[in-house]
Amino acid sequence: MTPESELTTSESTQPIATFLVFRGSAEEPQGFQEFKVPVEEGMVVLDAVHYIQQHFAPDLAVRWNCKAAKCGSCSAEVNGKPSLMCKTRMDALPLDEPVRVSPLKAFPLTRDLVTDVSWNYEQNKRITPFTPKDENTDAWNVRQEDVDRVQEFRRCIECFLCQDVCHVVRDHDQKDAFVGPRFLVRLASLEMHPMDAADRIPFIKEEAGSGLCNITKCCTEVCPEHIHITDNAIIPLKERVVDRYYDPVLWFLRKLRGKA
Amino acid sequence: MVQNYETRYECHHHDVLVVGAGGAGLRAAIEASAQGLSVGLVCKSLLGKAHTVMAEGGVAAAMANVDGEDGWQTHFKDTMHGGKFLNNWRMAQIHAQESPDRIRELERWGAVFDRTESGKILQRPFGGHTYRRLCHVGDHTGLELIRTLQDKGVHSGMDVYMEATITHLLMDNGRIAGAFGYWRESGRFIVFSAKTVILATGGIGKAYSVTSNSWEYTADGHAAAYRVGAELIDMEFVQFHPTGMVWPNGVKGLLITEAVRGEGGQLTNSEGERFMKNVDPKRMELSTRDIVAKAIYREVKEGRGSPHGGVFLDISHRGAEFIKKKLPGMYRQLLEFADVDITKGPMEVGPTTHYTMGGLRVEADSAQTTVPGLFACGEVAAGMHGANRLGGNSLSDLLVFGRRAGIGAADYIRQNPGVPVIRDEDVDAAARELITPFEQENGENPYELHRELQTMMQAKVGIVRQEADLQSALTDLQGLAERARRVSVQGSRQFNTAWHLAIDLGSMILASQAVAHCALQRQESRGGHTRLDHEGYNDYWARHNSTVRQENGDMRIGVSELPQMPEELAKLFEEAV
Numbered sequence: 001m002t003p004e005s006e007l008t009t010s011e012s013t014q015p016i017a018t019f020l021v022f023r024g025s026a027e028e029p030q031g032f033q034e035f036k037v038p039v040e041e042g043m044v045v046l047d048a049v050h051y052i053q054q055h056f057a058p059d060l061a062v063r064w065n066c067k068a069a070k071c072g073s074c075s076a077e078v079n080g081k082p083s084l085m086c087k088t089r090m091d092a093l094p095l096d097e098p099v100r101v102s103p104l105k106a107f108p109l110t111r112d113l114v115t116d117v118s119w120n121y122e123q124n125k126r127i128t129p130f131t132p133k134d135e136n137t138d139a140w141n142v143r144q145e146d147v148d149r150v151q152e153f154r155r156c157i158e159c160f161l162c163q164d165v166c167h168v169v170r171d172h173d174q175k176d177a178f179v180g181p182r183f184l185v186r187l188a189s190l191e192m193h194p195m196d197a198a199d200r201i202p203f204i205k206e207e208a209g210s211g212l213c214n215i216t217k218c219c220t221e222v223c224p225e226h227i228h229i230t231d232n233a234i235i236p237l238k239e240r241v242v243d244r245y246y247d248p249v250l251w252f253l254r255k256l257r258g259k260a
Numbered sequence: 261m262v263q264n265y266e267t268r269y270e271c272h273h274h275d276v277l278v279v280g281a282g283g284a285g286l287r288a289a290i291e292a293s294a295q296g297l298s299v300g301l302v303c304k305s306l307l308g309k310a311h312t313v314m315a316e317g318g319v320a321a322a323m324a325n326v327d328g329e330d331g332w333q334t335h336f337k338d339t340m341h342g343g344k345f346l347n348n349w350r351m352a353q354i355h356a357q358e359s360p361d362r363i364r365e366l367e368r369w370g371a372v373f374d375r376t377e378s379g380k381i382l383q384r385p386f387g388g389h390t391y392r393r394l395c396h397v398g399d400h401t402g403l404e405l406i407r408t409l410q411d412k413g414v415h416s417g418m419d420v421y422m423e424a425t426i427t428h429l430l431m432d433n434g435r436i437a438g439a440f441g442y443w444r445e446s447g448r449f450i451v452f453s454a455k456t457v458i459l460a461t462g463g464i465g466k467a468y469s470v471t472s473n474s475w476e477y478t479a480d481g482h483a484a485a486y487r488v489g490a491e492l493i494d495m496e497f498v499q500f501h502p503t504g505m506v507w508p509n510g511v512k513g514l515l516i517t518e519a520v521r522g523e524g525g526q527l528t529n530s531e532g533e534r535f536m537k538n539v540d541p542k543r544m545e546l547s548t549r550d551i552v553a554k555a556i557y558r559e560v561k562e563g564r565g566s567p568h569g570g571v572f573l574d575i576s577h578r579g580a581e582f583i584k585k586k587l588p589g590m591y592r593q594l595l596e597f598a599d600v601d602i603t604k605g606p607m608e609v610g611p612t613t614h615y616t617m618g619g620l621r622v623e624a625d626s627a628q629t630t631v632p633g634l635f636a637c638g639e640v641a642a643g644m645h646g647a648n649r650l651g652g653n654s655l656s657d658l659l660v661f662g663r664r665a666g667i668g669a670a671d672y673i674r675q676n677p678g679v680p681v682i683r684d685e686d687v688d689a690a691a692r693e694l695i696t697p698f699e700q701e702n703g704e705n706p707y708e709l710h711r712e713l714q715t716m717m718q719a720k721v722g723i724v725r726q727e728a729d730l731q732s733a734l735t736d737l738q739g740l741a742e743r744a745r746r747v748s749v750q751g752s753r754q755f756n757t758a759w760h761l762a763i764d765l766g767s768m769i770l771a772s773q774a775v776a777h778c779a780l781q782r783q784e785s786r787g788g789h790t791r792l793d794h795e796g797y798n799d800y801w802a803r804h805n806s807t808v809r810q811e812n813g814d815m816r817i818g819v820s821e822l823p824q825m826p827e828e829l830a831k832l833f834e835e836a837v
Contacts, residue, residue, distance in 0.1 A: 041509060042511065042598065043509070043510055044510050044597075053757060053758070058706070058749065058751075058758030059749070059757065059758050060757065061754075065310075065311075065475065065476065066313065066474050067474065067514075068511075068514055069593060069597070070313050070314055070403065071309040073306065087596065087597065089510070089597070110445055111445075111754050114755050116445075118422075121414075121422075124411070125414050129412065130369060135368075138364075143375060147375065151372055151374075154397070155403070193370065193372070196370075
């Protein structure tokens with residue numbers, strides 16, 4: 001179990017990185033534990049965490065699945081920045097100082113690097129699902145231009161880094177009033193789907209809390225799928241809410257038709 | 261006798277318990293819910309993270325949107341040819357016939373596929389498919405599929421148990437009665453009573469060291485079902501995907517989608533030769549996976565490999581704009597992970613463990629295993645793909661047979677209305693077994709054992725095999741199995757990954773034994789199984805599936821005759837000649 005032999009052979013040729021990894025749970029003592037990890041070419045932070053598990057701390061709790069930035073499981077904060085560990089390259093980090101790895105701050109701690117992200121799954125359940133305009137079972141005729149926009153949103157891998165970095169969720173803990181960037185993206189993917197028939201604008205305003213976003217674009221910056229969350233999803237949804245509720249001409253027309 | 265396990269363990273009761281929440285499990289759970297049943301869906305990870313998200317290239321269905329001549333008969337023939345005729349013909353037929361409906365249904369549930377000029381679902385070419393047949397969304401088709409099913413599923417009324425692992429199936433007089441497992445987060449045990457169980461637990465790829473599979477692929481379903489008497493077939497057929505990255509180390513094993521070849525990617529050796537012309541001049545890079553993987557293996561063995569022990573795969577001649585549109589994920593991933601710009605030059609690729617063709621024997625129409633009330637779909641089930649799976653046929657497989665398993669479970673419940681009873685002693689025995697690693701001091705390290713298993717399987721039961729290696733592998737596996745019983749872990753049961761691995765190890769070793777035994781028995785080379793000492797096809801083995809079952813505690817290896825294809829389907833192959 002001790003890595004002595006590996007360390008002695010590698011010390012001469014390989015650089016060693018110092019890791020400070022958060023350990024603990026709500027019930028156990030919490031703090032950062034230090035580990036020394038030999039750095040190999042092409043290594044990512046998740047490789048280092050696995051090395052620590054295999055050599056020093058077998059019970060280190062961490063979530064991961066694909067190790068290919070496709071599943072969004074290994075979200076954590078590396079040097080304070082919400083990141084996918086499988087995608088954070090060691091050669092992109094300053095190794096003359098320790099690499100700090102900690103769990104997502106916006107969610108309750110389970111243990112070590114694992115947090116309870118169940119709140120996110122609850123948000124999805126509140127959203128009216130896709131509601132097809134056309135119930136017959138023939139294939140639809142839809143142009144690529146009409147789905148390009150929606151396809152961008154559907155690249156989301158649900159890593160919840162955008163939820164973690166968002167001030168409204170993270171610092172102000174307004175989880176009861178705001179669904180967060182991920183689910184505004186989900187709402188945008190439904191609202192802009194050319195074959196969807198449901199109306200989610202009242203939900204977006206009243207329950208999803210689109211007005212709480214103050215467009216700081218932090219979510220867009222951390223998105224590993226490079227989805228333009230703020231510009232392409234949130235701002236257009238805000239505009240739809242404004243058009244519906246605050247446009248005087250539309251408001252008057254709705255009054256006339258009796259659709260307040 | 262009164263059973264009191266309910267007072268000692270957390271218990272949940274369902275008509276149908278689905279184990280595994282990848283595409284197959286989700287599709288099965290949606291169907292069973294639609295049939296009005298109470299459904300529990302257990303997933304080892306968070307919902308939506310299953311291996312289905314890794315599928316890139318597309319989902320095969322003879323919709324004939326791009327090539328009008330395509331039809332289910334051609335898809336059926338391609339599937340049988342790809343599987344070297346070891347497939348269950350009825351499964352291949354159902355799959356080819358029903359896939360287009362499953363795609364249209366997915367579109368009704370919100371999936372957004374790439375479109376043709378005229379607005380239909382676009383289809384791309386893929387290895388072994390006669391026509392352009394793979395419906396896709398760039399190179400993240402699996403993500404689209406699982407997200408669509410996930411969103412449909414959470415509104416279908418099922419209960420989802422996230423981050424829970426099922427370790428044991430529970431029986432009542434020869435029929436399934438439920439399952440036992442633990443919450444990963446707390447380590448607490450859970451008992452599920454159920455009238456039927458549907459296994460959708462995926463493959464065994466984590467038994468190998470070079471693999472595109474995640475930690476979840478530990479043969480849980482294979483092992484649990486085997487232990488309650490279910491029969492496994494064709495376990496020797498493991499698919500090595502031809503194009504995994506071999507360099508740099510950080511991305512070693514990372515899958516390069518077959519869509520790269522589908523969109524025109526070329527394979528060359530160190531001499532710049534497109535070596536596929538020597539193996540399959542007609543289909544070249546679009547030959548089936550077994551053939552391409554073996555061709556790459558040979559180039560490397562014979563000294564014509566790339567600097568890091570692979571070959572070159574190059575798509576850059578298609579131009580940067582085309583590549584970024586058609587393979588956006590691949591392009592970004594390689595640029596960000598590995599500093600490889602695929603619009604400018606080649607990748608270095610080699611075979612990586614990818615898919616398990618073998619698994620639980622199921623009835624084609626209902627997806628029921630040989631154990632009453634136990635169903636299986638997706639990768640854990642066998643028969644559909646024979647000796648080698650065609651790319652794109654996995655996503656369609658899990659939609660078609662996921663749905664069929666849901667219907668099968670509903671039919672079974674209608675025909676067997678009784679409620680099975682779980683016995684106290686079975687529950688307690690399962691709990692005792694799981695606790696053992698905490699009670700043993702100074703035992704084996706699970707991570708170390710796992711590494712040994714992976715290295716051994718890769719070397720001795722890998723892409724090419726021979727008798728001496730397989731014999732030696734079986735001896736090694738015996739030793740590993742004994743050491744795995746002496747494994748010890750420290751700490752608490754709360755999210756203890758060493759403990760989780762200690763439990764998974766037993767399943768991986770068991771499945772590895774089945775693979776090695778079957779590989780030793782089959783004295784021929786076919787599809788995903790290649791014997792250096794038995795090259796080429798053999799007439800006897802062309803007519804037989806391998807079988808594995810437990811008898812008096814021992815692993816019994818045997819054969820069964822291939823189901824006979826009816827006249828009207830056999831005729832399809834005569835016409836082709």
